[in-house]
Amino acid sequence: MAYTTRRIGVVLFQLGGPDTLEAIEPFLFNLFCDPDIIDFPFARIGRKPLAKLISSTRARKVQHHYATIGGGSPIRRFTEQQARALQLNLAGAGVDARCFVAMRYWHPFTAQAIEQLQDAECDEVVLLPLYPQYSSTTTGSSLNEWRRHFREDIPVHYVEPFYHHELYLQALIEKIDEALARFPNPDRPEIVFSAHSVPLAVIEKGDPYQRQIEETVELLMQRGEWANRHRLCYQSKVGASKWLQPSLHTALRELGVENVREVCIVPISFVSDHVETLGEIDHEARAEAAHLGIGQFEMTSGLNDSPAFIAALAELVGTAIGIDLGRERGAESLAAAAD
Numbered sequence: 001m002a003y004t005t006r007r008i009g010v011v012l013f014q015l016g017g018p019d020t021l022e023a024i025e026p027f028l029f030n031l032f033c034d035p036d037i038i039d040f041p042f043a044r045i046g047r048k049p050l051a052k053l054i055s056s057t058r059a060r061k062v063q064h065h066y067a068t069i070g071g072g073s074p075i076r077r078f079t080e081q082q083a084r085a086l087q088l089n090l091a092g093a094g095v096d097a098r099c100f101v102a103m104r105y106w107h108p109f110t111a112q113a114i115e116q117l118q119d120a121e122c123d124e125v126v127l128l129p130l131y132p133q134y135s136s137t138t139t140g141s142s143l144n145e146w147r148r149h150f151r152e153d154i155p156v157h158y159v160e161p162f163y164h165h166e167l168y169l170q171a172l173i174e175k176i177d178e179a180l181a182r183f184p185n186p187d188r189p190e191i192v193f194s195a196h197s198v199p200l201a202v203i204e205k206g207d208p209y210q211r212q213i214e215e216t217v218e219l220l221m222q223r224g225e226w227a228n229r230h231r232l233c234y235q236s237k238v239g240a241s242k243w244l245q246p247s248l249h250t251a252l253r254e255l256g257v258e259n260v261r262e263v264c265i266v267p268i269s270f271v272s273d274h275v276e277t278l279g280e281i282d283h284e285a286r287a288e289a290a291h292l293g294i295g296q297f298e299m300t301s302g303l304n305d306s307p308a309f310i311a312a313l314a315e316l317v318g319t320a321i322g323i324d325l326g327r328e329r330g331a332e333s334l335a336a337a338a339d
Contacts, residue, residue: 009122016103017073028055036141065279133212167312189262197234256292273302
């Protein structure tokens with residue numbers, strides 16, 4: 001049964017990633033040219049030269065991360081999988097939807113997604129940032145880029161931060177339980193939640209990211225009902241300015257000093273596997289943990305196209321267009337049971 005005759009365009013926003021080693025530097029240049037990332041007095045004049053300097057220096061530092069995961073970021077592949085799975089899920093719920101991927105710093109860019117959206121002749125648009133927690137450096141930047149390019153006169157809806165959505169939390173709990181099950185005693189390893197860091201200057205301007213990350217951890221620990229000790233840290237700092245602490249490296253050193261020998265890392269701010277998880281955590285941090293005497297080191301896999309996560313995204317899209325897909329599906333299940 002169709003719940004709407006409107007064709008809904010759903011735009012999934014992500015940061016993107018270089019698909020080859022040669023693309024690393026131009027990807028980073030695009031990132032550091034973003035005024036939502038780099039802002040300072042006279043930035044209009046100095047931003048591009050600074051971005052060129054940082055990107056060339058940073059590219060050399062991170063190239064080995066990409067080399068260890070196959071020579072490029074898999075984030076586009078995983079995000080396109082999520083888009084296809086979401087479109088099928090919505091179709092199964094009676095929603096005529098077309099899902100498109102808009103990357104912020106590498107292909108397919110937002111302008112490309114808008115062209116595809118126009119070709120699909122959609123009646124309404126739902127903007128779905130794939131960042132569970134809001135930050136001006138992620139969601140804010142993606143939406144600013146959207147506003148710079150989109151000129152169509154059709155209704156546009158926006159999905160709010162979804163870090164507290166029950167199905168999203170359930171999807172994460174499933175991944176954590178899977179990782180803990182790989183330990184001899186699942187109650188013993190320390191759970192380390194690792195979030196992408198942001199500059200302290202961003203937080204001091206009122207950005208809610210840190211608070212929402214901390215709330216996500218609290219909600220997961222409450223719902224997961226694990227007896228394990230846990231802590232929160234941050235990763236992927238760039239430059240000399242102050243960023244959210246403690247770092248993942250600091251957390252690992254502290255665990256080593258405390259003689260913790262089993263660690264389960266949960267990438268808490270990411271919804272798909274990419275260089276920060278596969279390279280920084282599962283390769284670099286794993287090697288560091290072994291050097292520190294941590295005997296078993298496990299990382300939860302990305303949500304990617306997890307059925308629970310895709311169902312969460314579908315419910316979020318439904319809410320944005322005024323349809324309670326959770327209730328509709330529940331009613332269908334009850335009707336089927338009655339038959």
